[in-house]
Amino acid sequence: MSLVPTPSQTVGPFYGYALPFPGGAEVAPVGHPDLITVHGYVYDGAGQPVPDALLETWQPAPDGSRGGAPGSMRRDPVTGRIVGRDGVTFTGFGRIATDADGHYAVRTLPPGGVPYLCVLVFARGLLHHLYTRAYLRAEEDALLSAVPAERRGTLLAVEERPGTYRFDIRLQGPGETVFLDFG
Amino acid sequence: MTHVAAPLPDGLSQEQMDAEVAKVQAGTDGAVHPPRGFPPYRSSTLRHPRQPLIPVRDPEAVELSGPAFGLTDVTALDRDLTRQHAGEPLGERITVTGRVTDRQGRPIRRQLVELWQANASGRYAHQLDQHPAPLDPNFTGFGRCLTDDEGRYSFTTIKPGAYPWRNHVNAWRPAHLHFSLFGTAFTQRLVTQMYFPGDPLFAHDPVLQSVTDPAARARLVAAYDHGLSVPEWSLGYRWDIVLDGPSATLFEEDR
Numbered sequence: 229m230s231l232v233p234t235p236s237q238t239v240g241p242f243y244g245y246a247l248p249f250p251g252g253a254e255v256a257p258v259g260h261p262d263l264i265t266v267h268g269y270v271y272d273g274a275g276q277p278v279p280d281a282l283l284e285t286w287q288p289a290p291d292g293s294r295g296g297a298p299g300s301m302r303r304d305p306v307t308g309r310i311v312g313r314d315g316v317t318f319t320g321f322g323r324i325a326t327d328a329d330g331h332y333a334v335r336t337l338p339p340g341g342v343p344y345l346c347v348l349v350f351a352r353g354l355l356h357h358l359y360t361r362a363y364l365r366a367e368e369d370a371l372l373s374a375v376p377a378e379r380r381g382t383l384l385a386v387e388e389r390p391g392t393y394r395f396d397i398r399l400q401g402p403g404e405t406v407f408l409d410f411g
Numbered sequence: 412m413t414h415v416a417a418p419l420p421d422g423l424s425q426e427q428m429d430a431e432v433a434k435v436q437a438g439t440d441g442a443v444h445p446p447r448g449f450p451p452y453r454s455s456t457l458r459h460p461r462q463p464l465i466p467v468r469d470p471e472a473v474e475l476s477g478p479a480f481g482l483t484d485v486t487a488l489d490r491d492l493t494r495q496h497a498g499e500p501l502g503e504r505i506t507v508t509g510r511v512t513d514r515q516g517r518p519i520r521r522q523l524v525e526l527w528q529a530n531a532s533g534r535y536a537h538q539l540d541q542h543p544a545p546l547d548p549n550f551t552g553f554g555r556c557l558t559d560d561e562g563r564y565s566f567t568t569i570k571p572g573a574y575p576w577r578n579h580v581n582a583w584r585p586a587h588l589h590f591s592l593f594g595t596a597f598t599q600r601l602v603t604q605m606y607f608p609g610d611p612l613f614a615h616d617p618v619l620q621s622v623t624d625p626a627a628r629a630r631l632v633a634a635y636d637h638g639l640s641v642p643e644w645s646l647g648y649r650w651d652i653v654l655d656g657p658s659a660t661l662f663e664e665d666r
């Protein structure tokens with residue numbers, strides 16, 4: 229059986245009270261000694277910051293497992309509201325809305341077995357989300373080899389200081405980020 | 412009080428916009444998804460890549476797996492958007508249900524479905540929504556549920572109102588529910604919108620019309636199902652969702 233997929237539509241401007249959740253950027257368990265920070269700005273084709281983008285990140289656990297874990301959105305049993313993560317489980321999933329200056333930051337653990345975090349971009353104006361990867365090491369792999377050399381740098385996060393990586397996303401124009409198609 | 416809107420930067424009339432949409436659609440084939448750049452949707456102009464996407468056909472790709480959700484993430488009440496405040500929200504109470512499957516028709520089990528929407532007057536509970544329609548103190552407009560073992564989801568909510576937006580002069584969005592879905596892989600992720608059957612605004616909405624194939628557009632419109640309506644209580648709509656994209660298991664079978 230082959231079914232025809234449901235079309236994508238934009239996330240629009242008003243997801244802010246619905247999709248982001250407390251602790252969405254805190255993928256690493258609280259106080260973990262191996263914590264890394266990946267942060268940057270999202271820019272549009274005019275070089276302006278995008279203040280209403282929603283990013284999601286996905287990655288293997290440090291041991292390389294890719295099963296994820298429930299518990300990304302722990303809720304208050306009395307009010308039902310999402311109160312954040314449980315503080316100990318590594319779920320591999322992050323969700324971060326950009327700030328008024330187009331900035332985001334995610335605190336996580338190094339991915340096991342691969343050198344990258346998977347990054348998904350939603351925004352008003354984007355009718356279909358975009359996939360990219362933030363490589364923490366310039367380790368050759370199938371994707372980096374397939375990308376023209378002059379665009380490869382857009383996939384490489386820059387280690388600003390130990391444990392802090394800068395990864396900007398340019399939706400369009402000079403230095404446009406490489407976006408991916410999984411077919 | 413008369414409401415006077417600020418002038419639009421792009422003063423295109425609806426007729427001119429409809430003509431622009433028709434012209435762009437005439438140059439496209441029957442694609443399932445909207446193009447990322449669709450000029451009639453003005454916000455897309457500076458926000459989509461112009462370089463081709465790079466294909467990834469790597470069976471080891473991390474994106475072929477995805478996050479997991481569970482009972483600790485959702486409460487049973489999260490699926491009822493009419494029960495989040497002390498009083499009943501204003502509007503027409505509805506239930507919306509359907510199945511989530513992959514392209515092979517296999518149910519997407521125990522994955523997260525999120526829904527957000529405007530209230531019955533067409534206003535979002537969002538600071539930046541300045542449409543001068545009343546907020547409803549008994550309605551926030553956000554719900555979540557996990558699919559069951561057959562891939563079914565279900566929400567109780569109210570029918571949202573149409574609302575204006577500043578894409579062109581007299582631009583109005585047809586009533587819609589925003590949906591966010593997780594499949595078994597990150598590649599199956601979907602954010603989309605569900606519409607209500609027979610809405611006269613369909614033809615005038617560049618967001619819906621960005622899906623250029625009429626058959627594909629029809630898949631965004633729920634069916635009214637009288638069998639799902641509950642006497643003295645609510646009207647029922649059915650909307651099934653098919654997630655695109657490979658997963659780790661699909662990848663094996665496709666190749």
Ligand SMILES: [Fe+3]
Nearest residue numbers: 240584587589
């Ligand atoms: Fe909307």
